[in-house]
Amino acid sequence: MTSPILSVRDLERRYGDFIGCTDISFDVWPGEVVAIVGESGSGKTTLLNCISGRLDRSSGSIRYNMRDGRFPDLADLSEAERRFLMRTDWGFVHQNPADGLRMRVSAGANVGERLMAIGDRHYGEIRHTATEWLGRVEIAGDRIDDKPVAFSGGMRQRLQIARNLVTRPRLIFMDEPTGGLDVSVQARVLDLLRGLVSDLGLAVVIVTHDLAVARLLSQRMIVMKSGRIVETGLTDRVLDDPHHPYTQLLVASILES
Amino acid sequence: MTLPEYNFAYLDEQTKRMIRRSILKGIAIPGYQVPFASREMPMPYGWGTGGVQVTAAILGPDDVLKVIDQGADDTTNAVSIRAFFAKTANVATTTKTADATVIQTRHRIPEAPLSAGQVIVYQVPIPEPLRFLEPRETETRVIHGLEEYGLIHVKLYEDIAQHGHIATTYAYPVKVEDRYVMDPSPIPKFDNPKMNGSPALQLFGAGREKRIYALPPFTHVVSLDFEDHPFEVQKFKQPCALCNATGVYLDEVVTDDRGSRMYVCSDTDHCETRREEGHRGPGLPISGAQTVKEDAA
Numbered sequence: 361m362t363s364p365i366l367s368v369r370d371l372e373r374r375y376g377d378f379i380g381c382t383d384i385s386f387d388v389w390p391g392e393v394v395a396i397v398g399e400s401g402s403g404k405t406t407l408l409n410c411i412s413g414r415l416d417r418s419s420g421s422i423r424y425n426m427r428d429g430r431f432p433d434l435a436d437l438s439e440a441e442r443r444f445l446m447r448t449d450w451g452f453v454h455q456n457p458a459d460g461l462r463m464r465v466s467a468g469a470n471v472g473e474r475l476m477a478i479g480d481r482h483y484g485e486i487r488h489t490a491t492e493w494l495g496r497v498e499i500a501g502d503r504i505d506d507k508p509v510a511f512s513g514g515m516r517q518r519l520q521i522a523r524n525l526v527t528r529p530r531l532i533f534m535d536e537p538t539g540g541l542d543v544s545v546q547a548r549v550l551d552l553l554r555g556l557v558s559d560l561g562l563a564v565v566i567v568t569h570d571l572a573v574a575r576l577l578s579q580r581m582i583v584m585k586s587g588r589i590v591e592t593g594l595t596d597r598v599l600d601d602p603h604h605p606y607t608q609l610l611v612a613s614i615l616e617s
Numbered sequence: 618m619t620l621p622e623y624n625f626a627y628l629d630e631q632t633k634r635m636i637r638r639s640i641l642k643g644i645a646i647p648g649y650q651v652p653f654a655s656r657e658m659p660m661p662y663g664w665g666t667g668g669v670q671v672t673a674a675i676l677g678p679d680d681v682l683k684v685i686d687q688g689a690d691d692t693t694n695a696v697s698i699r700a701f702f703a704k705t706a707n708v709a710t711t712t713k714t715a716d717a718t719v720i721q722t723r724h725r726i727p728e729a730p731l732s733a734g735q736v737i738v739y740q741v742p743i744p745e746p747l748r749f750l751e752p753r754e755t756e757t758r759v760i761h762g763l764e765e766y767g768l769i770h771v772k773l774y775e776d777i778a779q780h781g782h783i784a785t786t787y788a789y790p791v792k793v794e795d796r797y798v799m800d801p802s803p804i805p806k807f808d809n810p811k812m813n814g815s816p817a818l819q820l821f822g823a824g825r826e827k828r829i830y831a832l833p834p835f836t837h838v839v840s841l842d843f844e845d846h847p848f849e850v851q852k853f854k855q856p857c858a859l860c861n862a863t864g865v866y867l868d869e870v871v872t873d874d875r876g877s878r879m880y881v882c883s884d885t886d887h888c889e890t891r892r893e894e895g896h897r898g899p900g901l902p903i904s905g906a907q908t909v910k911e912d913a914a
Contacts, residue, residue, distance in 0.1 A: 439759075439763065440763045443759075443763060443765065447767075462750075462771070465750075465771055465775050466775060466778055466779075468774070468778055469771045469774045469775050469778065472771070472774055473767060473768065473771050474767070475767075476767040476768075476770040476771060476774065477765060477767025477768070478767070479767075481770070481842075481843055481844050482843060482844045482845055483774065483777055483843040483844075483845050483846050484845050486774065487778075504778075505778050505779065
C-alpha cells in the first residue's frame with residue numbers, strides 16, 4: 361500500500377462548550393469504503409462536514425493526498441484550491457437531493473455543470489458525456505432535458521450521484537444517501553452505488569444510521585457515540601463480533617427478519 | 618431658472634464625490650461591480666435611478682446630454698430624464714449621437730459608432746450576471762473573486778438544450794479582459810460587439826442594487842459561447858422600412874389590427890439622419906398603408 365488518501369488526526373469540533381465531535385483519528389485508503397455509523401446526534405454529520413471542508417474544525421488535522429503527490433492539510437490550501445478540489449477530485453452526495461442538485465435546470469445541465477466548471481466549452485461533448493452518465497445511473501436518455509423537479513426521489517438521488525461522478529473524483533462523501541427513499545428504491549440505489557464504487561475504484565466516506573447500508577457498501581466501519589469514536593474495524597467483524605457495549609446494543613437493535 | 622434650491626445636477630457634492638470614487642474604482646477594475654451608497658431619486662426604481670446618479674456625478678456645465686430609451690429619443694423615460702437634467706443642471710441636450718458628450722441609455726447602444734471623449738451611461742436593473750443561477754450574494758461574490766465561471770455556461774447550455782441554439786437575446790453575458798463576467802444590462806446581444814474596444818468610456822449604474830461598474834475605452838469584451846455554438850448577433854431579413862438601412866437593429870411596429878407590421882430602426886436618431894441624407898425605405902407611411910389595403914382586398 362502507498363499512503364492513505366485522507367488522514368484525520370485528533371479532530372475536534374466544538375459548538376461553544378458543546379462537543380460536536382472530538383478525538384477523531386482515522387485514515388481512508390484509496391478505493392475503500394468507510395462507513396460512519398451511530399445514533400442521531402452522535403456527531404456523524406458534523407464529522408463528515410468537517411472532513412469535507414464544509415464546516416470549520418476547532419482543532420486537529422485533516423490531510424488529503426492530492427493528485428500531484430502533495431499531502432497537505434486542508435487548512436493550508438487556499439480557498440480557490442479547496443473549492444477546485446471540491447468540484448473535481450471530490451464529490452458530496454446529500455441526503456436530500458434538492459441540496460445537491462440545481463432543481464431549476466435540466467438533468468443534462470446538472471451533470472454537465474462540473475464539466476463546464478473545469479473549462480469544458482464544447483456543447484456536443486458535454487451533452488454526450490451527460491447522456492453517458494445518465495445511462496450509467498439508469499436514467500433514460502430522453503429525460504436529459506427534464507428538470508429534477510419532474511423526477512422521483514430515487515431518480516433525483518441517482519442524478520445527484522451522476523453529477524458528482526462525472527469529473528471522475530477520487531473521494532466521495534455521502535450523508536445518508538438512501539435516507540429518504542423507500543425500501544425497494546433504496547436497494548436499487550445501493551446496488552448502483554456498489555457497482556460504481558468498485559468499477560471506478562472510489563474512496564468513499566459514508567455516513568449512515570442504517571447498519572444494513574453499512575454492511576452492504578463498506579469494508580470498514582467507525583462507530584460513534586456522543587461525538588467520539590467508540591469502535592472501529594472491518595465491517596463484518598464489527599457487526600458480527602461487536603466489542604463495545606454501545607455497538608453491541610446497536611447491532612442487537614436490528615430487527616431480525 | 619426657478620429652482621435655486623437644487624444643487625447642480627440635483628445631487629449634493631458629497632454624494633457626487635462618493636459616486637465618482639466608485640466610478641473610478643470601477644474603471645480601475647473593468648467589469649467589477651463596485652458597491653455604492655445609492656440615493657433615492659425623484660423617480661421610481663426601474664426608471665434608471667442608477668444611470669441618473671452616474672450621469673449626475675459626471676455631468677459638467679459644458680456637457681451635451683443625450684438620453685435614449687430602447688434606442689428612441691422621444692419615449693417617456695428618455696424625455697423625462699433629459700428634462701430632469703435640463704432643469705437641474707441646465708445643460709444642453711441633444712438627440713444627435715455625434716453631438717453628445719454624455720449619453721444615458723436604456724437597452725441600446727446607438728448605431729453610430731461612439732468616439733473618444735464620449736461617455737455612455739447604461740441603466741442597469743440587475744447587475745449580477747449569475748443572479749438567476751445562484752441566489753446567494755455571498756456565493757456570487759466568491760465566484761467572481763475566484764473566477765469560477767462554469768455556472769454561467771449552465772445557462773447557455775440550458776438555452777441550447779431547450780431551443781437548439783443560444784436563445785438569450787438580451788443581457789447576454791460577456792467576459793471583460795479575460796477576467797470578470799459582466800452583465801451588459803438588457804441591451805440586445807446585437808449591441809454586444811459594439812462594447813468591445815470602444816473608444817468611448819462605458820459606465821453602468823444599478824440604483825436599486827447599488828452597484829456601479831465600468832468599461833474603460835478600448836477594453837476587450839468577449840461574449841460567452843460554446844465552441845460548437847459560437848456567439849451570433851440577430852440578423853434581419855429586410856432593411857428598415859423608413860430609411861432602408863441594413864445591418865441595424867430593427868423594431869417591429871404593428872400598423873393595424875389585421876396583422877400588418879413594419880420593421881423600423883430602433884435608433885430613431887440614426888433613422889432620421891439617414892432620411893435627411895435622402896435614403897428612402899420601401900415602407901414610408903403613405904405607400905405602406907396603401908399596400909396594406911391592396912393586400913386585404
